[in-house]
Amino acid sequence: MNVEQIRKDFPILARQINGKPLVYLDSAATSQKPLAVIEALDHYYRTYNANVHRGVYALSEEATEAYEGARDKVQAFIGAAQRESIIFVRNTTEAINLVAYAWGRSNIHQGDEIVLTELEHHSNLVPWQILAAEKGAILKHIPVLDDGTLDVGQARQLITERTKLVAVSHMSNVLGTINPVKELAQLAHAAGAIILLDGAQSVPHMAVDVQDLDCDFLAASGHKMLAPMGSGFLYGKVALLEAMPPFLGGGDMIRQVWLDHASYNDLPWKFEAGTPNAADAIGLGAAVDYLRSIGMDAVREHEKQLTAYALGTLGELPEVEIHGPRDPDIRGGAISFCYGDVHPHDLAQILDGEGVCIRAGHHCCHPLMRKLGVSATARASFYLYNTEDEIDTLVRSLGKAGQLFGVPVPSPAAAGEG
Amino acid sequence: MSLPLDDLYREIILDHYKQPRNRGELDPHTARVEGNNPLCGDEIQLDVRLKDGELEDLAFQGRGCSISQASASMMTEAVKARRLDDVQHLIDSFKGMMHGQEVVQKFPVRIKCALLAWTTLEEALKEASS
Numbered sequence: 001m002n003v004e005q006i007r008k009d010f011p012i013l014a015r016q017i018n019g020k021p022l023v024y025l026d027s028a029a030t031s032q033k034p035l036a037v038i039e040a041l042d043h044y045y046r047t048y049n050a051n052v053h054r055g056v057y058a059l060s061e062e063a064t065e066a067y068e069g070a071r072d073k074v075q076a077f078i079g080a081a082q083r084e085s086i087i088f089v090r091n092t093t094e095a096i097n098l099v100a101y102a103w104g105r106s107n108i109h110q111g112d113e114i115v116l117t118e119l120e121h122h123s124n125l126v127p128w129q130i131l132a133a134e135k136g137a138i139l140k141h142i143p144v145l146d147d148g149t150l151d152v153g154q155a156r157q158l159i160t161e162r163t164k165l166v167a168v169s170h171m172s173n174v175l176g177t178i179n180p181v182k183e184l185a186q187l188a189h190a191a192g193a194i195i196l197l198d199g200a201q202s203v204p205h206m207a208v209d210v211q212d213l214d215c216d217f218l219a220a221s222g223h224k225m226l227a228p229m230g231s232g233f234l235y236g237k238v239a240l241l242e243a244m245p246p247f248l249g250g251g252d253m254i255r256q257v258w259l260d261h262a263s264y265n266d267l268p269w270k271f272e273a274g275t276p277n278a279a280d281a282i283g284l285g286a287a288v289d290y291l292r293s294i295g296m297d298a299v300r301e302h303e304k305q306l307t308a309y310a311l312g313t314l315g316e317l318p319e320v321e322i323h324g325p326r327d328p329d330i331r332g333g334a335i336s337f338c339y340g341d342v343h344p345h346d347l348a349q350i351l352d353g354e355g356v357c358i359r360a361g362h363h364c365c366h367p368l369m370r371k372l373g374v375s376a377t378a379r380a381s382f383y384l385y386n387t388e389d390e391i392d393t394l395v396r397s398l399g400k401a402g403q404l405f406g407v408p409v410p411s412p413a414a415a416g417e418g
Numbered sequence: 419m420s421l422p423l424d425d426l427y428r429e430i431i432l433d434h435y436k437q438p439r440n441r442g443e444l445d446p447h448t449a450r451v452e453g454n455n456p457l458c459g460d461e462i463q464l465d466v467r468l469k470d471g472e473l474e475d476l477a478f479q480g481r482g483c484s485i486s487q488a489s490a491s492m493m494t495e496a497v498k499a500r501r502l503d504d505v506q507h508l509i510d511s512f513k514g515m516m517h518g519q520e521v522v523q524k525f526p527v528r529i530k531c532a533l534l535a536w537t538t539l540e541e542a543l544k545e546a547s548s
Contacts, residue, residue: 345458345483346427349525353423362459369459375481376459404427405484406436 070285
């Protein structure tokens with residue numbers, strides 16, 4: 001994998017911030033977009049923009065073909081057996097809410113248990129809290145161990161015949177941990193429950209095969225995997241989707257409508273009410289093509305190397321505390337850390353002065369922050385376009401923050417360059 | 419560096435961040451109010467004691483970025499032992515200043531950090547007088 005070549009595909013990486021080259025280390029929040037995706041959007045709006053599934057004219061047919069073609073690409077990307085399994089949504093949050101409303105409201109009853117984990121993003125906590133409050137269901141949470149991994153022993157205790165759903169992040173957006181979701185899927189199924197995976201962080205960064213994992217639902221965002229904002233998808237097993245009532249009602253999701261009732265469309269359109277975000281779904285298709293041309297194993301390998309390098313160089317700094325597993329084999333490239341008593345927001349502000357973009361805050365994980373005993377962390381996260389040089393810049397910039405706040409500065413070797 | 423980072427992280431801010439004034443809890447207190455900035459995770463707990471139309475004493479504790487915590491520390495010095503109408507006047511003018519001030523305006527995300535203590539104080543005074 002040629003990173004220098006890949007970087008040329010991302011126009012934004014040529015930008016300067018505050019007079020310094022942009023060092024973008026926040027891909028866990030959203031990824032940058034390659035020319036192929038930007039051009040797919042441009043091409044759509046310039047040459048064949050029309051409402052899909054509607055017009056009997058060439059433009060609409062072309063738009064429909066490209067939109068449905070994007071669905072086929074996503075299907076192949078995650079190894080789904082049927083295209084009917086892929087529902088286009090705005091983002092992971094909407095995908096999870098779709099399941100919470102459509103599946104949850106007809107399958108969760110009083111006293112049923114929903115098993116989550118302590119490291120979930122708010123988007124995989126709050127929809128279930130709302131559902132549980134409405135139905136009188138019970139939420140249980142698999143604990144996170146001190147090393148940042150899930151307590152699988154506890155998971156075995158928590159997943160019982162009372163469990164109806166296990167909803168778990170495939171890869172933590174804070175700790176980077178890749179959770180043993182295949183094992184959790186087996187536990188869930190053995191108990192007669194189903195499993196939903198929050199794939200927001202895993203799908204962009206590693207090969208994910210829904211049949212191999214045997215997950216019942218998988219939610220993911222396009223914008224974290226090189227695709228436009230506002231694109232995302234839900235994968236669901238066809239039998240489950242068939243049995244579920246619709247989510248949103250309106251155009252396109254119906255077959256016939258009378259004044260007082262309606263019959264519904266086939267999958268996947270039953271869950272796509274109203275004019276869809278066709279251009280961005282087509283952009284998602286282009287992003288999938290781009291990622292497949294490089295290969296997800298190559299992407300994962302590159303990020304594993306970067307992660308190992310960053311864990312090493314950051315870990316050597318005095319006063320740096322890294323939250324999450326140290327083994328790059330069981331984690332992705334989102335690294336949360338604290339630096340002395342410099343608050344993450346101050347850190348991010350000072351790094352911005354050096355052109356370095358990192359995330360600072362609670363990362364939409366209040367409960368996990370409480371568990372870690374911090375109010376916020378700084379987070380650097382990597383993607384296929386990042387380099388070891390950029391991690392060196394991060395480390396050097398931390399030195400500047402340290403000087404300002406009186407934290408011991410990095411070793412002279414790291415601080416002296418540039 | 420084109421951003422005036424040195425202006426934002428002035429000596430006085432760092433001094434108040436590292437050695438906060440009036441930090442802790444106040445007993446007895448007329449009101450205790452918690453404020454937080456959900457975007458950043460900045461937290462503050464503010465105790466106030468009112469006596470004869472005056473903000474007799476106040477104390478804060480919390481955690482957050484240097485801007486939020488230094489702002490709280492500086493605020494306690496500015497408003498302590500002042501008449502309540504003076505305090506309200508200071509709150510109003512600080513808010514006005516934040517929305518017009520050049521340095522913080524270059525860091526719009528940080529305005530909320532700087533305002534947290536002041537909006538929490540406003541709430542504490544409301545609660546204390548109700």
